[in-house]
Amino acid sequence: MLRLLSFALFLAIWWIAALFVGGVKLPSPPAVLQVMMAEAASGALFLHLGATLARVVLAFVLAMSLGSAIGYLMGRVKLADRLGDPWLILLLNLPALVVIVLAYIWAGLTEAAAIAAIAINKLPTAVVTLREGTRALDRSLDEMAAVFAMSRWRAFRHVVLPQLAPYIAAAARSGLSLVWKIVLVAELLGRPNGVGFEIGVAFQLFDTPRLLAYSLTFAAVVLVIETLLVQPFEARSTRWRPRAA
């Protein structure tokens, strides 16, 4: 209910602002909706959204699994931490644009280059978060698992993983928002389809309704995925915690 109200407020502000600013710079909501419907009817909207989503999924899964594994290793093994730390600092502070441009130069304007570039941008934050999570693991529970001779996998699944779950959720949450932002840049610079590509075209033609139609549909998809996928996972992984009032 409250969410709906806040959405209505957003629409109202937009509409009023559109009345003041005028047509070309900020079209009104119905104008944007009209473009959205037209693009959807032609199928282009779904094609571009699909392409973008596929890239997001691939890059996200790649970065999360690799980043989690590296972060866990760096949290557990001091040598890995020492060796990996300079790389991590470099990657953390490297602008996304540099990675994307270099990836396109080195690997060509290919799908693999785009996905790798997006994944590399997200990777270090996952590593850092999981490393912190691993450092915060409760040693006394490790000892318990050792005394009761739990197998490695059993201990990892029931003792370690639940402790890491909030960190994984946090990495997924911040990582997903990072990927959403970067994927469009990667598409703008070097892909022939996707929401980023369409926004690039709209920018060149100064076609604000089209630009807004694509960005808002994209934002809506992000919102749906966050509510339907990320939040339930977070809630599940922390259900044993007493609820905050």
Add this chain to the structure above:
Amino acid sequence: MRLEVDITGKTFRSAAGETHEVLAPVRFSLGVGEVGVLVGPSGCGKSTMLRIILGLDRDFQGDVTRPPNARIGMVFQEPRLLPWRSVEQNVRLAAPEIDEAKLTELFRILELDAHRSHFPGELSLGLARRVALARAFAVEPDLLVLDEPLASLDDALAGRLREEIATLVASRPVMTLLVTHSLDDAVRLGDRLFFLSPRPARILAEVPIAIPRAARGEAEIAAIKAGLVRRTQGERAGRDVS
């Protein structure tokens, strides 16, 4: 099958860089069916000794020989349950082979039936301690290590649990090591009592209790306790004189 403990020393380096001696030479052994009790002042190094015996701490001088492939049941000083798993899952994770009948029986004895599906965060400390006991019993251990398992329980429950421990120890060939502050627990459960000195811990006296556990009535227990108190006071008096 015996547990042989021969620790010749253990030092600990603090963050400030000083070395502290935690354990002096300690040597004892424990056979199947025996309950050894470590009694000593708090902070004397009992928990360190247990960690060494369990193989969790390998940074010490000396030798500890556990029977090969011994199954260990351990009750830690704090319950150390997995907060994200239910009571039943906590027990089953430690003892995957336990059958339903045994588990039900164990929960009945420890009065945990009503709490099977609760999470540890929803339990009182007393209940959590009982779950920790259930977990240690459920693995049907060859070596049972109890680190002050009855602390902070009310007398009636502590008494019942003490009897349960005694029953379990009698029902299976198990070596048991109990750490306690309570002379009462020590005398009621122990076959051999090891009195430890303040840090660095060494064994001041080893006192066997000749009467079998089952035959110890209240009168015998009182007599043994009185004897022990006399003895420790005598030792203290002797030291004061010298």
